[in-house]
Amino acid sequence: MNLLKKGIYTLLIAGAVISCEDDNDIFRPVESQKGSGLTEISFSSFTAKVGADANGVEDGTYVTVQPLTIGASTITIDFGAGSSPVTIEQGGSASYDYPNNVASATYTINVTANSASLGSVSKTEDITIVHKASAVASAPASPTVGLEEVLSIYSGGIELNDATISYRYSASGADYKKGAAQYAEVTTDSGNKVIQYSRLSQSVGASIGLDEVVVADAFESGVAATKIHFDVHSDFAVGIDKLKISLVNGTTEYVYNKDLTDGEWVSLDLDLATDFSAPVVKFDEIKFELGAGGTAKDAASLSVDNVYLEKPITSTILNGDFDAKTDHWRFTTFTDGTTTPFGSSSDGSWTNYDGTDNGSKTKGAKWTSSQSGGYLATANTRYGYQALKLTPNTDYILEYEYAIKDDTADDPIGGRRMVGVVLDSHYTDGADAVKNIGSNLGSHVGTIAEGKFNATRGTKVTLEFTSNDNGEVAVLFYAVTPKDAWVDNVKVYLK
Structure with a gap:
């Protein structure tokens, strides 16, 4: 009986507390972030x-600041980049896109x-902004020029039958970072690697x-280049709209200017004799700059x-004469075979070219x-090939010379032979x-097998x-x- 009375009394007390709280907020005052109840601003x-800007571009320069304060009115x-300060309300945030004029x-x-009543409280923090190259969505069309006709400076090669075939000959000494512009090698959405230069201007070039x-x-002594090729791309909102390309030889610059197309790859096949400011004789640098009258925006990327x-x-x-071994004698590709054309040899003709x-x-x-x-063909059969x-x-x-060893062996049907075909x-x-x-x-089927070339041995063919x-x-x-068997001193000339 006493315990029951005690329990009822406890419930009455609790009910009284709840009633007072609802009416007068005595027991749970709501914390005020503004007003005379605070003695100072809390700024933790x-x-x-x-992060990404409003256009979804994330290049490392767009920063959002979120303060955590109590008691502030603004x-x-x-x-810290020289722009006017931004004022926000408590609980808000502000964003800023830092400039890309430096890496x-x-x-x-x-x-x-x-x-107004509590004064002000300040905090500072250093932030390092590092520009990141924006991803390139597309890649240029694959080159179609044959491997024997190209001296590569920067290229992945040819896409053929769903495979990439690298160019065989490369220019020596290539330094893609020589200029003052920012350099990066980036991967496109299609998986192709391209060079990206940023912060280009008429005074800052990529080289x-x-x-x-x-x-x-x-290509070799007496074998000239007639063209130079470039694929270039710029998104005008973050790039340049006019391009100046210079082939540099000391104080001499051979110049070419091009208006670009926004967001598209532009393919340039430039004649070295006619497309530059003067016929190009020699160069040791390729320079990319903002063209005259052009506009560079944001990161000014190319x-x-x-x-x-x-x-x-x-x-x-x-x-x-095969002094350069197998150069200029290969197919670009060979399905189920080899592009190696022959073996290099020091047992060629005793006659000069x-x-x-x-x-x-x-x-x-x-x-x-x-x-x-022939009928002995395998995946290892070798063919020397040159287009004219x-x-x-x-x-x-x-015209050419050939020789075949006469050592004892089982001859093929039809005998040993060296075949030349047009x-x-x-x-x-x-x-x-x-x-x-x-x-x-x-075609000519040579069947004279007298042994390797010597001072008196070797057969000359003149095929009309x-x-x-x-x-x-x-x-x-x-x-x-x-x-x-051997071949040497191959020539083609007017009859």
């Missing part, structure tokens, strides 16, 4: 976070919490340094890909038994060329043929032999 901290934020910089952010390129001898020198396919056989007697052996092209073609551009419907002569087209894939060997403009309607022909060599 602020955060400064880097908050002033000075981002990185440290700024002091000052945040002041203000109250690719090279060992000196003599245009007339760019993306660059597929920079290479190009030589034309001509009527002249290159490396016909100009027809004079050398007095000893020279270099040549060599085939072994395991590299034979001749005057259409004109009589020519293919193909009726250009081919990218060696498998297509071999498939069409029978459709040719002329007439070029086709477009002049696009090619020379091809292969051997069918159980023993070594």
Whole structure:
């Protein structure tokens, strides 16, 4: 009975407390963030976070400041970059896009919490802004120029049959960071790597340094480059709209200017004799700058890909004496085969390329038994191939020397032979060329097997043929032999 009375009494007390709280807020006063009840501003901290701007661009320069205060009527934020301070209300935030005129910089952010009755409290924090290159969404079209016609400065190569084929020859001494502009190699959304230069202007340039390129001898002595290729891209909102390209040789600059297209890759095939401010003789630097009258915005970025020198396919056989080993004699690709054309050899003809007697052996092209073609063909069969551009419907002569070992061995059906063919087209894939060997403009099957070249041994071939309607022909060599065979001193000339 007493316990029951005690419990009822406790409930009555609790009810009285609740009733008083609801009426007069005596027991749970609500904390006031403003007003005479506070004696000072409470300013614990602020955060400064880097993130994406209103357009979704996240390049490391867009910062949002969020103060945490109690008792402030307004908050002033000075981002420390020389702009006017920003005033916000308590609980708010403010954002600022720092300039991209330098790759990185440290700024002091000052945040002041203000109250008319409580005064003000300030906090500072240093923040280092590092510009990050914006991702490039697209990549330029893959080059189509054959591997033997290109001296690469910067390029991933050719996309062919869902595979990437790297360029075989590269310019020496390439330094992509030579200029004062910011350099980065970035990956596009499609997975292609490109150069991205930022903070370009008419006084700040990006540069690719090279060992000196003599245009007339760019590929080898007497083998000139006629064009230089660039793929360039700019988003005008964060880039440049006009481009100046200079090929630099000491104090001499060969200049080309181009208006860019917003958000699109622009492909440039520039003639070294006619497209620059003067015919280009030699250079050791490629410079990219903002063009005259152009506008540079935000990071002033330019993306660059597929920079290479190009030589034309001509009527002249290159490396016909094989002093440069296998240069200029390969297919771009060979389905189920090899693009290696032959083996380099020091057992070539005793005759020089100009027809004079050398007095000893020279270099040549060599085939072994395991590299034979014809009905002995395997995945290891080797074919020497070189494309030519001749005057259409004109009589020519293919001239070369060959030799075949006469050592004892089981000869193939038809005997040992060294075969030279003039193909009726250009081919990218060696498998297509071999498939069409029978459709040719002329061929010679050499069967004289007297041993390797010496002072008196070696067979000269002069094969007459007439070029086709477009002049696009090619020379091809292969051997069918159980023993070594050689070719040397290959020439094509008018009949």
